Amino acid sequence: MTNEFNNRQRLPQWMKMEMPKGKNYSKVKNLVEKHKLHTICKSGNCPNIGDCWNRGTATFMILGDICTRQCKFCAVKSGQPLQPDFEEPEKIAESIKIMGLKHCVITSVSRDDLDDQGAKIWACTIREIKRINPETKIEALIPDFRGNTELIQQIIDTKPEVISHNIETVERLSTNYRRSLDVIKYISCSHNITKSGIMLGLGETHHEILQTMDDLLRAGCKVITIGQYLAATVKHMPVAEYIKPEKFMEYRLIGLEKGFKFVESSPLVRSSYRAEQHTNA
Numbered sequence: 001m002t003n004e005f006n007n008r009q010r011l012p013q014w015m016k017m018e019m020p021k022g023k024n025y026s027k028v029k030n031l032v033e034k035h036k037l038h039t040i041c042k043s044g045n046c047p048n049i050g051d052c053w054n055r056g057t058a059t060f061m062i063l064g065d066i067c068t069r070q071c072k073f074c075a076v077k078s079g080q081p082l083q084p085d086f087e088e089p090e091k092i093a094e095s096i097k098i099m100g101l102k103h104c105v106i107t108s109v110s111r112d113d114l115d116d117q118g119a120k121i122w123a124c125t126i127r128e129i130k131r132i133n134p135e136t137k138i139e140a141l142i143p144d145f146r147g148n149t150e151l152i153q154q155i156i157d158t159k160p161e162v163i164s165h166n167i168e169t170v171e172r173l174s175t176n177y178r179r180s181l182d183v184i185k186y187i188s189c190s191h192n193i194t195k196s197g198i199m200l201g202l203g204e205t206h207h208e209i210l211q212t213m214d215d216l217l218r219a220g221c222k223v224i225t226i227g228q229y230l231a232a233t234v235k236h237m238p239v240a241e242y243i244k245p246e247k248f249m250e251y252r253l254i255g256l257e258k259g260f261k262f263v264e265s266s267p268l269v270r271s272s273y274r275a276e277q278h279t280n281a
């Protein structure tokens, strides 16, 4: 019996998902495999994969599937990434066309190994999507680019409808909390819709969650996603607590009262879940 299996066995009832299946799920899966695309849906072991892929939506992960960082709560592989694929922008844009997506989310691993940390491919990808799919709305879920505002500006200049950067957790449990806040602040100064996300169940307190909401609002963030953290393997940070659905509902109401335009808060929410709604924030 593997540890992963044990982890799954311990999941509370509200976190249990059915095996993904369905006609559209198979269609998206085949497309993703055929074009050798990376999705955070798969690389991040997202529990919504059946639901989202059946609705014909997916979050594309550009610049490969190996991250140069080793965040202890992230499910994406880390190590030495491969060289960037300069045909990737076109492949992603063509796939979005074949899938007929009206909204797409693009994200990437952190590429600290590259001089521009991948900003050029990021900008090319968004421009190519817009060129081939002029009606498609785009959310760019960006890494922190080590806080380099010149690189972040390259993404802003491509004018995606939403730019998001996840703060991930509360300040006490984070290694880059202030830098992420600065990134969000920079985006919000020059862009209408700024979004962020946090995971609960890492050992944070109620007060720390409210403080994080306040910090994000002060930085200009308009949309927040709140979901349950899941440990991808036994080497990852263990789950400290499975937060009950009622508590997520409470955070949704608190967030709206505090001033967020959208608060997506439930155990299975991930940053790109039902992202198409957030272009109206």
Ligand code: SF4
Pocket (backbone or CB within 6 Å): 040, 041, 042, 044, 046, 047, 048, 049, 050, 052, 053, 057, 058, 059, 270, 271, 272, 273, 274
């Ligand atoms: S929530 Fe986002 S990452 Fe998860 S399956 Fe849906 S689109 Fe993919």
